[in-house]
Amino acid sequence: MNSPHFLSFLLLLLTSLHYSALSDSGTIGINYGRLGDNLPSPARVVQLLKSQGVTKVKLYDSDSSVLSAFSGSGISLTVGLPNDNLASAAASTSYTDSWVESNILPFHPKTIIEAIAVGNEVFANSATTPTSALLTAMKNVYTSLDKHNLSSSIKISSPVALSALNSSYPPSAGAFKPDLIEPVIKPMLQFLNQTNSYIMVNAYPFFAYIDNTDTISLDYALLRNSAAGNPDSGNGLVYKSLFEAQTDAVFAAMSAVGFDDIKIVITETGWPSKGDEKEVGATPENAAAYNGNLVRRVLSGGGTPLRPKDSLNVFLFALFNENQKTGPTSERNYGLYYPNEEKVYDVPLTLDGLNGGQNMTESKAQVPAPAAGQTWCVASENVGEEKLQAALDYACGQGGADCRPIQTEATCFNPNTVEAHASYAFNSYYQKNSRLSGSCDFGGAAHVVTQSPKFGSCDFPTGY
Structure with a gap:
């Protein structure tokens, strides 16, 4: 199955692997909302978070029982000053002095507070x-x-x-209203720049997808490596996910008003597991x-x-999942966990x-989950047989799948399709390379999935 295309794929793979090795990894935190009447105690929540390796949590207030529960946990918090308090906080520093003295000083630094969302x-x-x-x-x-010398x-x-x-x-073309x-x-960005802070952004590809299902593919919304991506004629870049496109739109909007050096932290993003009839894709x-x-x-x-x-x-x-949230069904179904702590x-x-190195709590979720940390590599949809065949040739030849x-x-010959054969070969290559970042791309022809692939009766291995 050798092909002259293999050199181009080899270059893409090596570039991806080299880039991943040189790039600093980002951080994953989680929002801990409490709009539910059946949620576990803050102490149990802290233990759940620690069991999953979570080191950053964002709250929507500064409840003393919650802050106390995180004391000594090693988990960094972003706490919130709610919208209802803004008018008072803006009226005088006497209010914010009192708020800091009541909500920050008694807890920090035993409870690590790294940011305040105003x-x-x-x-x-x-x-x-x-x-x-x-x-x-x-x-x-x-x-x-x-x-109190805490502003830095x-x-x-x-x-x-x-x-x-x-x-x-x-x-x-990203631009603010x-x-x-x-x-x-502009005044807020100037303040963030002066205080060496960052802009907090809430980005939900789900909303854009359900409003534009005729023009936005599900693969693009779900961060799958789909086809050639979406080219941006304005900057010459190609986008393979809606999440990255939305983030860069904010960068472009800040640049348009003269701020190019402020960092972004995505303080909210997610996808609901259940929704109303019109909320297509909420599964x-x-x-x-x-x-x-x-x-x-x-x-x-x-x-x-x-x-x-x-x-x-x-x-x-x-x-x-928070049962007291209002709005459409999706609003109550963004959780990674049910209130009983089942996934x-x-x-x-x-x-x-x-990558399979962490023992995860057994899932009893509605979606049958693979064993802890298992992932597979499969062919992306709609990339065309020619591209899949070239990537398949590389994987089975130089790739050593x-x-x-x-x-x-x-x-696993049946089903006898390029997509099925390519998926098997891609997964073999991916597993042989210890599921290393960059080993499931093949120039945009493949993507990682968390559910075991189904092509006929063929089993896809998770290790060699």
């Missing part, structure tokens, strides 16, 4: 929360921290929803695919096409877990 998606909730109060509140919290160790920021953008496609720029966006399988592919993408290192050297730092939404689906949150089972009359 408000949440204020621009999206401007009807009830005046945007004019935001920047003043942020500055006042900073001033109150500074009085605890960052101040505020989560921004993508609805603050006037345009996001293509990513190079004009009415927000001068009153609040446990898709939620597992989105979060699993995102975790692997983040922990494998590197940044976005526009900022390739900046590692990605992401907080998944959310830890639990909704299995997504390891560390690189060791993804075990392709004996897909030979004529062998155990």
Whole structure:
């Protein structure tokens, strides 16, 4: 099965592996919301998080019982000052002095507090929360921290929803809404720049997908390496996932108003496991695919096409399904866990877990989960038989994959399709290379999955 195409694939693979080795891995955190009447105690939550290797957690308030539970855990927290408190926080530093003295000083540093989210998606909730109060509140919290020499160790920021953008496609055309720029966006970015902080962004490819299923492919939304990706004529870059496109749209929007050096932390992103009839794609399988592919993408290192050297730092939404959240069904079904601490689906949150090196808690989720940390490599859809055949030739030739089972009359010959044969060969190569980051790409012809592939009766191995 040798082919002249193999040199190009070898170059792509070596480049990918070399880049992964040189790039710093990003961080995966998780949002711990508590809008439920059946959630486990904070102490049990801390033990659950530690068992999964989670080192970063974002809260939506600063509840004393929660902060106390995290004392000595080694888990870093981002705490929240809710929107309802913004007007008071903006009114005077006496309020923020009292807030810091009650919500930060009694706990930090035994409870590690690394950031304060002042408000949440204020621009999206401007009807009830005046945007004019935001920047003043942020500055006042900073001033109150500074009085206790904490302003350099605890960052101040505020989560921004993508609805603050006037345009996001293509990513190079990213721009903030004009009415927000001068009153609040530019002053806030100036403050973040001066305090060496970062902008917090809440990004949900799920929302863009369900609103544009006719133009956005599911593979693109779920971070699968699909075909050639989407080229951006504005910057000459190619995007293989909606998540990266959305992130770069924010970078472009900041650059358009004169700020090129501010980092982004994705403070919320996720995919629901259940939704209303119109929320197409809200399934446990898709939620597992989105979060699993995102975790692997983040922990494998590197940044976005526009900022390739900046590692990605992401907080998944959310830890639990929360039964008291309002809105569509999806709002109550973003959790990785049910309130009884059983997994909704299995997504390891560390690189060791993804590569099979971590013992994960047994899942009793609705989605049958593979053994702890198991992943497979399969052919991407809609890349064309010519590209798949070339990648298949490389994998079975120079790549050293075990392709004996897909030979004529062998155990995995049927179904006799290029996609099925390529998937088997790609997975063999991937498993032989210890599921190393970059070993499941083949120039965009393959992607990682967390559910065992099904092609006829053929079993796909997870090791050699």
